[in-house]
Amino acid sequence: MATIPNLQAGGGNPSAVSAGKSISTLSPAVQKYLQNAYTSLSGGEHVSDSGRVGRFLHGMHHHVHSPSTSSRDGIPDRKDDGVGLSEFLEYMASPASNALGPPKSYDLSYPISNYFISSSHNTYLTGNQLYSQSSTDAYRNVLLRGCRCIEIDVWDGEERSLVEGDGSSGEEGKKHHFRLHMHAKREDSPAPRPRANESLKLPTPWRSASTAMRAEPRVLHGYTLTKEVPFREVCAAIGEAAFVTSDLPVIVSLEIHACLEQQEIMVDIMKEVWSGLLVDQPLSGAEPEEKLPSPVELRRKILVKVKHVAPKRSDDAPPALQHVRSTSSSSETEDDAVLPSGVKKKKSGKMLDALSRLGIYTRSYHFSKLSQPEATIPTHVFSLSEKALMEVHQSQGPTLFSHNRHYLMRAYPSGLRVSSSNLDPSIFWRKGVQMVALNWQKWDEGMMLNEGMFAGEGGWVLKPKGYRGSDRPQREAAISEESQANAIVHKTFDLIVTVCAGQAIPLPTGDDSAKGFHPYVKCELHVEKPEERTGAPIEGGGNSKDGEYKRRTKKKQGIEPDFDGEKLEFIGIPGVVEELSFMRFENPFLRLPGLMRVYRHVTQSTEWGRSSSEVVGTLPGLVAAPELERAAALLDPGWGPRKHRSRVMRFQTMLPLLIKIHDDEIGKDDLAAWACIRLDRLQEGYRFVHLLDAKGEETHGVLLVKIIKHLTQGDSVC
Numbered sequence: 001m002a003t004i005p006n007l008q009a010g011g012g013n014p015s016a017v018s019a020g021k022s023i024s025t026l027s028p029a030v031q032k033y034l035q036n037a038y039t040s041l042s043g044g045e046h047v048s049d050s051g052r053v054g055r056f057l058h059g060m061h062h063h064v065h066s067p068s069t070s071s072r073d074g075i076p077d078r079k080d081d082g083v084g085l086s087e088f089l090e091y092m093a094s095p096a097s098n099a100l101g102p103p104k105s106y107d108l109s110y111p112i113s114n115y116f117i118s119s120s121h122n123t124y125l126t127g128n129q130l131y132s133q134s135s136t137d138a139y140r141n142v143l144l145r146g147c148r149c150i151e152i153d154v155w156d157g158e159e160r161s162l163v164e165g166d167g168s169s170g171e172e173g174k175k176h177h178f179r180l181h182m183h184a185k186r187e188d189s190p191a192p193r194p195r196a197n198e199s200l201k202l203p204t205p206w207r208s209a210s211t212a213m214r215a216e217p218r219v220l221h222g223y224t225l226t227k228e229v230p231f232r233e234v235c236a237a238i239g240e241a242a243f244v245t246s247d248l249p250v251i252v253s254l255e256i257h258a259c260l261e262q263q264e265i266m267v268d269i270m271k272e273v274w275s276g277l278l279v280d281q282p283l284s285g286a287e288p289e290e291k292l293p294s295p296v297e298l299r300r301k302i303l304v305k306v307k308h309v310a311p312k313r314s315d316d317a318p319p320a321l322q323h324v325r326s327t328s329s330s331s332e333t334e335d336d337a338v339l340p341s342g343v344k345k346k347k348s349g350k351m352l353d354a355l356s357r358l359g360i361y362t363r364s365y366h367f368s369k370l371s372q373p374e375a376t377i378p379t380h381v382f383s384l385s386e387k388a389l390m391e392v393h394q395s396q397g398p399t400l401f402s403h404n405r406h407y408l409m410r411a412y413p414s415g416l417r418v419s420s421s422n423l424d425p426s427i428f429w430r431k432g433v434q435m436v437a438l439n440w441q442k443w444d445e446g447m448m449l450n451e452g453m454f455a456g457e458g459g460w461v462l463k464p465k466g467y468r469g470s471d472r473p474q475r476e477a478a479i480s481e482e483s484q485a486n487a488i489v490h491k492t493f494d495l496i497v498t499v500c501a502g503q504a505i506p507l508p509t510g511d512d513s514a515k516g517f518h519p520y521v522k523c524e525l526h527v528e529k530p531e532e533r534t535g536a537p538i539e540g541g542g543n544s545k546d547g548e549y550k551r552r553t554k555k556k557q558g559i560e561p562d563f564d565g566e567k568l569e570f571i572g573i574p575g576v577v578e579e580l581s582f583m584r585f586e587n588p589f590l591r592l593p594g595l596m597r598v599y600r601h602v603t604q605s606t607e608w609g610r611s612s613s614e615v616v617g618t619l620p621g622l623v624a625a626p627e628l629e630r631a632a633a634l635l636d637p638g639w640g641p642r643k644h645r646s647r648v649m650r651f652q653t654m655l656p657l658l659i660k661i662h663d664d665e666i667g668k669d670d671l672a673a674w675a676c677i678r679l680d681r682l683q684e685g686y687r688f689v690h691l692l693d694a695k696g697e698e699t700h701g702v703l704l705v706k707i708i709k710h711l712t713q714g715d716s717v718c
Contacts (some may be wrong), residue, residue, distance in 0.1 A: 099677060125441060126441055235269055411436045494572065504700040506699045519557045691703060
């Protein structure tokens with residue numbers, strides 16, 4: 001049985017856990033604001049009668065219930081039915097005061113195309129896309145964190161043989177060290193008797209009549225220096241961790257680069273290791289030609305997404321190796337990935353009929369246009385890169401949105417994102433894309449937004465009403481010109497966040513002293529851009545970046561800062577759909593005054609080119625030319641103040657935001673902590689924002705804020 005690791009964000013699990021936790025102690029700065037709030041709302045008197053309790057709560061949290069209600073909403077029971085200061089502080093330390101509201105009780109009976117699904121890209125990788133390790137632990141990690149759609153790239157377990165007749169010359173084998181996962185077995189050799197303590201759950205190693213030796217398939221990022229991992233071990237890890245934190249279905253997206261014989265081994269392994277979990281036959285009442293099943297019908301089930309090909313039997317082909325040739329590889333292999341010089345991707349090979357048939361409800365088709373015949377098959381899935389999706393947005397925006405109301409689509413990061421950076425998933429969610437695949441090993445805005453979307457939701461979130469398909473059978477659903485602009489009411493949004501105080505703010509990664517810690521709070525709103533509705537080019541494409549609206553407080557000092565009740569106001573924000581908009585809280589920090597780390601940029605020569613930085617010294621963080629000259633001297637021993645005077649002046653004008661120096665570049669302020677909340681779950685009143693650290697792990701850090709939000713119907717932008 002898999003064990004839950006140190007909770008890390010990305011799929012919503014840490015936010016869900018923190019939502020149920022109490023705060024053990026309240027710092028003096030936090031208590032000061034809460035005492036003032038209690039005095040202001042209670043008039044300085046003990047709140048005893050039920051009517052005053054209701055009015056008090058209404059004032060604290062802007063509740064929609066009548067002020068005369070007797071509901072105590074989490075206030076501890078006392079014999080005198082009163083609410084004194086101690087009871088109030090106890091209440092504020094309870095989970096009831098969390099700024100993140102509880103998950104909605106979703107209807108899970110809609111077809112699976114009506115949900116957003118927490119998804120991973122190249123799940124097996126632990127780092128960058130070119131030379132990092134592959135690991136089965138990566139699958140356990142994302143599944144335990146709430147991911148429900150994972151990816152496996154499958155390759156031959158040994159250099160492909162020419163007897164298969166597909167034209168392979170073994171070039172791919174020259175790029176990798178192939179590891180055999182089974183010992184050679186001769187056809188005439190008797191099978192060894194299993195030992196008493198050996199597991200008999202694994203399938204018998206597959207043997208081919210054409211060769212005396214065959215390896216099992218392996219998982220890796222092809223045409224790169226990434227390390228491999230056995231396909232069997234990946235399947236075992238998935239089966240072990242798939243339903244530990246959620247019983248909602250898991251989709252396994254297969255990208256096949258293996259030969260027919262290896263594909264047959266894949267089928268055997270999946271059926272054996274996922275026995276009882278794998279959907280390998282249509283469910284009763286959910287015929288693939290008619291409609292997709294619901295998450296309720298698929299609880300604790302694994303769906304395989306694989307390239308679909310129409311079976312074509314030939315008289316001379318044995319049934320076990322019946323195959324058809326795919327007209328194209330899946331869209332995922334067509335991206336502009338970085339390849340070594342002189343290396344070309346091979347054309348798509350043959351597809352085993354038995355493997356293709358495992359795509360019962362998630363059949364991958366090559367995408368060419370939204371009007372192609374396959375675009376109305378209930379079970380089809382189109383996979384497009386972020387770049388391709390942006391092109392479709394500009395050319396067929398309304399049709400794209402209409403398609404995604406009824407049918408499944410998957411988006412994935414560009415192959416040029418070699419550092420494993422992420423796209424902005426919210427843009428693609430607002431296009432109705434169900435599976436927006438992210439690099440879970442990379443911490444950036446994309447993963448923060450994913451945490452905000454799926455916090456405590458089990459990896460599946462029901463789309464807003466205007467984003468869902470009709471009640472008609474999916475085979476009858478027509479792709480129309482339904483627009484993102486009029487599918488749902490867009491609102492104008494006002495938000496005021498009063499930042500009171502923080503406590504136990506985590507230090508940035510690598511820091512162990514709060515002496516030079518100067519945090520400030522940055523709030524960002526991630527909302528729909530007008531270009532998303534009009535089909536115009538979206539600035540930055542799908543790049544993950546800061547929110548469209550940003551506000552920040554002044555910097556303070558220490559891990560228990562008092563922010564003096566500074567107000568951050570967002571007034572008249574147009575085009576807001578609460579379910580698809582996000583508020584992101586960050587606690588960056590300034591090292592000024594304090595120690596400023598100085599870095600030397602080091603380039604390590606590899607076939608690809610690779611760079612890193614190393615600390616070469618620390619300097620007092622003062623805005624003065626002598627210190628800058630010392631920094632430059634550390635970076636370049638031949639540096640002279642007269643020779644590089646312009647560099648000094650450029651440093652001086654930008655130094656207030658300086659955290660790191662990478663050669664002569666100014667870096668961003670280090671991230672200490674953060675939280676991301678979907679606007680429909682952002683609760684009003686005096687609230688605690690529970691913070692995650694820079695690695696996305698749960699902390700004891702909280703931020704006391706007062707939240708006022710207001711939405712009005714209509715949007716002048718539309």
